[in-house]
Amino acid sequence: MKCVVCLKRVPDTGTRIKIDSSGTAIDDTDVEWIVNPYDEFAITEALTHRGSDGEVIILALGPEETTKEIRTALAMGADQGILLQVQRPPTDPLQTAQVLASALKELEFDLLFFGCRGVDDDNCAVGPMVASILDIPLLSDVIQFDVEGSKATVQRETEGGHEIGNMPLPCGITTQKGLNEPKLPSLPGIMKAKKKPLEIRPVELPDSSLEIVEMSFPPDRPPGKIVGEGADAVPELIRVLQEEAKVL
Amino acid sequence: MNEAQTACSPFNEDHQSFRQTCRRFVSEKITPRIDEWEANKGYDRSIFPEMGAMGLLGIPYPEEYGGSELDFWYSVVWMEELARCGAAGFPMSTMVHSYMASPPIERFGTQELKDRFMPQIVAGEKITALAISEPGAGSDVAGIRTTAVRDGDHYIVNGSKTFITNGTEADLLTLAVKTDPSQTHSGVSALVFETDTPGFSIGRKLEKLGCHSSDTAELAFDNCRVPVKNLLGKEGEGFYIIMDNFQQERLVGAISAVAGAELIFAKTLEYARSRKAFGKPIGHFQVQRHRFAEIATRIEAARQMAYHATRVFVSGQNAVREISMAKLFCCETGTWVADQCVQTYGGWGYMEEYPAARALRDTRLLTIGGGTSEIMREILSRMVFDGKEYLLPEEGSSTPDTSGPTVSEIFGSLPKRFRSEKAGDLQEVFRFDISGSGGGTWTVQVKEGEMHVREGAHEDPGCSVQTDVDTYVAVETGQIKPQDAFMAGRITVDNIPAMMALSGSLSRLS
Ligand SMILES: Cc1cc2nc3c(=O)[nH]c(=O)nc-3n(C[C@H](O)[C@H](O)[C@H](O)COP(=O)(O)OP(=O)(O)OC[C@H]3O[C@@H](n4cnc5c(N)ncnc54)[C@H](O)[C@@H]3O)c2cc1C
Numbered sequence: 001m002k003c004v005v006c007l008k009r010v011p012d013t014g015t016r017i018k019i020d021s022s023g024t025a026i027d028d029t030d031v032e033w034i035v036n037p038y039d040e041f042a043i044t045e046a047l048t049h050r051g052s053d054g055e056v057i058i059l060a061l062g063p064e065e066t067t068k069e070i071r072t073a074l075a076m077g078a079d080q081g082i083l084l085q086v087q088r089p090p091t092d093p094l095q096t097a098q099v100l101a102s103a104l105k106e107l108e109f110d111l112l113f114f115g116c117r118g119v120d121d122d123n124c125a126v127g128p129m130v131a132s133i134l135d136i137p138l139l140s141d142v143i144q145f146d147v148e149g150s151k152a153t154v155q156r157e158t159e160g161g162h163e164i165g166n167m168p169l170p171c172g173i174t175t176q177k178g179l180n181e182p183k184l185p186s187l188p189g190i191m192k193a194k195k196k197p198l199e200i201r202p203v204e205l206p207d208s209s210l211e212i213v214e215m216s217f218p219p220d221r222p223p224g225k226i227v228g229e230g231a232d233a234v235p236e237l238i239r240v241l242q243e244e245a246k247v248l
Numbered sequence: 249m250n251e252a253q254t255a256c257s258p259f260n261e262d263h264q265s266f267r268q269t270c271r272r273f274v275s276e277k278i279t280p281r282i283d284e285w286e287a288n289k290g291y292d293r294s295i296f297p298e299m300g301a302m303g304l305l306g307i308p309y310p311e312e313y314g315g316s317e318l319d320f321w322y323s324v325v326w327m328e329e330l331a332r333c334g335a336a337g338f339p340m341s342t343m344v345h346s347y348m349a350s351p352p353i354e355r356f357g358t359q360e361l362k363d364r365f366m367p368q369i370v371a372g373e374k375i376t377a378l379a380i381s382e383p384g385a386g387s388d389v390a391g392i393r394t395t396a397v398r399d400g401d402h403y404i405v406n407g408s409k410t411f412i413t414n415g416t417e418a419d420l421l422t423l424a425v426k427t428d429p430s431q432t433h434s435g436v437s438a439l440v441f442e443t444d445t446p447g448f449s450i451g452r453k454l455e456k457l458g459c460h461s462s463d464t465a466e467l468a469f470d471n472c473r474v475p476v477k478n479l480l481g482k483e484g485e486g487f488y489i490i491m492d493n494f495q496q497e498r499l500v501g502a503i504s505a506v507a508g509a510e511l512i513f514a515k516t517l518e519y520a521r522s523r524k525a526f527g528k529p530i531g532h533f534q535v536q537r538h539r540f541a542e543i544a545t546r547i548e549a550a551r552q553m554a555y556h557a558t559r560v561f562v563s564g565q566n567a568v569r570e571i572s573m574a575k576l577f578c579c580e581t582g583t584w585v586a587d588q589c590v591q592t593y594g595g596w597g598y599m600e601e602y603p604a605a606r607a608l609r610d611t612r613l614l615t616i617g618g619g620t621s622e623i624m625r626e627i628l629s630r631m632v633f634d635g636k637e638y639l640l641p642e643e644g645s646s647t648p649d650t651s652g653p654t655v656s657e658i659f660g661s662l663p664k665r666f667r668s669e670k671a672g673d674l675q676e677v678f679r680f681d682i683s684g685s686g687g688g689t690w691t692v693q694v695k696e697g698e699m700h701v702r703e704g705a706h707e708d709p710g711c712s713v714q715t716d717v718d719t720y721v722a723v724e725t726g727q728i729k730p731q732d733a734f735m736a737g738r739i740t741v742d743n744i745p746a747m748m749a750l751s752g753s754l755s756r757l758s
Contacts (some may be wrong), residue, residue: 190262
């Protein structure tokens with residue numbers, strides 16, 4: 001199978017995020033960057049479907065430094081990388097989807113993989129947008145993925161249950177936690193990755209109609225309340241949940 | 249790290265990307281299990297193949313064995329990251345496997361031995377231990393009493409070992425034995441020992457002060473038959489093999505000590521920010537703040553020392569001085585830091601709920617294992633006071649005396665000092681090339697129980713010896729032990745057994 005995985009470089013989830021002076025973007029000095037954790041499921045899954053004569057291509061849109069995250073994917077076992085290079089990654093998912101889609105048109109893949117969301121902007125948008133631009137089927141939040149011949153069978157998570165669906169190839173999925181255990185790059189993998197092909201293509205972003213007006217932190221959470229200990233506390237807990245929190 | 253630190257760091261981008269892998273592996277696969285291993289007094293051996301699959305057990309080893317053959321800084325990264333698992337015991341077991349027990353097999357084993365065992369060692373399918381210490385001999389390696397007596401193409405091994413890390417889990421031992429109990433250093437040999445050999449038993453698993461996630465055992469050998477082809481190097485070379493290994497082992501000790509200190513210090517700072525006394529976080533009291541400044545400074549000094557020793561070691565130069573200093577200073581700093589951290593934690597520092605108590609008992613080993621602080625000071629005092637440059641650990645050697653016989657006087661004395669009854673069946677031609685003023689070339693022939701010495705190069709030698717005048721005189725007059733000079737690269741010998749037989753056949757120079 002020829003597999004393409006779209007990868008995003010995101011701030012490490014442990015990074016303390018600061019907002020820059022414009023008030024509309026994060027301040028990226030001192031930020032540690034990583035491969036979007038959901039994309040790790042995507043890479044790992046693609047590798048299991050590659051087969052002996054297939055290939056896994058990593059496609060990323062981002063600044064030049066994104067080559068580091070692409071190398072990580074190559075170290076996990078992917079075969080080659082393509083960086084669509086821009087100065088600053090777009091905040092509008094439609095721009096991202098348009099740029100990725102135009103590169104994908106030339107790749108003639110069988111399977112296309114995305115993380116279900118980027119842990120930075122949490123839009124959950126790029127995968128489905130790319131699929132509709134390319135006019136191919138895509139199912140999101142996939143937790144099991146099987147391919148037989150030219151048909152893919154997909155299990156996806158829905159509110160309170162599971163849904164099973166079929167799609168013809170070429171098709172795409174977005175990956176949800178539970179799909180697999182993401183592979184860590186091994187030391188021999190890291191060494192081999194240095195010699196794998198990685199192409200850098202500067203690209204122009206199309207116009208966007210999305211404007212970020214303001215970024216702000218969520219308000220501090222109010223302190224918790226201890227109503228008592230052990231079984232004796234249960235009546236009081238129920239009273240507080242019913243009368244104060246009004247959740248019961 | 250800020251920009252200046254990054255620029256001065258010995259680690260390049262590849263090292264750092266490997267660091268990310270190590271950090272995740274440790275936090276996902278080891279840290280969640282470490283408390284259980286501490287409680288069980290030993291790790292679960294299934295972690296070894298997991299480390300093997302990640303390439304973590306083959307960093308320095310050739311690709312043909314599944315390794316990556318990378319520079320020692322990758323190993324430093326791995327040690328530093330492994331320390332973050334939150335206990336020192338399991339990292340010690342891993343380090344013993346990769347950097348202490350298996351290197352002699354790779355360096356001195358026959359091709360057949362390496363082909364057989366190295367791939368399994370690198371894959372983590374076989375766990376290795378280094379078995380040197382005995383109930384009666386620790387610092388004094390040449391004093392071991394476990395014997396290996398030749399019987400056809402086997403050795404019969406009898407004796408016991410103690411304090412052996414990985415002792416209850418090991419499939420293979422790099423085992424120090426006496427093949428010639430009448431000799432001290434030159435009687436020591438090293439064998440690869442498979443622990444499924446009949447007659448081998450684990451005496452007991454030892455109860456320790458700390459490092460609980462690592463097992464430590466007493467081992468017993470009762471008429472165990474070991475194939476002669478399991479010998480590392482030649483018979484009688486065991487002492488050199490062990491000494492050769494010590495440098496790396498001590499460097500690993502120093503690096504791990506700094507990494508452990510850094511970790512407990514970071515946790516202590518966190519605690520000092522949240523713990524309140526008299527209405528303020530305790531970190532606001534000046535005594536505590538100054539303590540932190542002191543700890544940070546000493547850790548930084550220790551780290552730079554360990555990195556400097558690593559640089560000298562990686563460059564291939566003799567690093568005995570730097571490594572001994574780093575082992576001494578980093579390990580003493582490690583135990584001191586843990587003690588200071590317990591103090592900042594106060595009563596909670598003494599309780600198992602917080603990490604300081606474990607750090608205190610784990611770090612206590614640092615100044616004992618892999619050569620005690622006293623032994624490091626012994627080595628260093630001989631270098632700084634006696635002016636000996638490269639001496640390796642050896643107790644009680646005397647101060648050198650500078651006035652001595654000339655090289656030609658010494659060669660003249662050889663036939664008189666030759667004791668044919670001690671020479672066995674030695675028949676050999678030795679060529680000595682002694683450089684420096686007063687030196688020259690001599691040919692020494694032992695034939696039919698007699699010794700002939702002539703100046704110049706004559707018959708084709710079966711053993712060539714190269715050294716300088718000072719070293720040769722120092723060795724002959726007993727100021728330097730031959731094994732030290734040999735290890736320091738001040739004497740090169742191409743036929744060690746013959747040279748040993750020759751030394752053994754000579755009475756002392758009077
Ligand atoms: C947890 C643990 C794990 C270990 N793992 C291994 C292992 O895997 N394999 C292995 O072979 N060994 C292992 N050891 C043994 C370790 O290497 C020895 O304990 C160490 O070398 C000291 O030897 P010893 O205990 O016999 O002490 P001794 O040699 O009896 O020393 C006792 C004291 O005398 C001092 N001393 C000795 N000689 C001199 C001198 N010349 N000048 C001044 N002071 C001197 C020492 O510094 C020490 O303070 C381990 C030990 C421990 C505690």
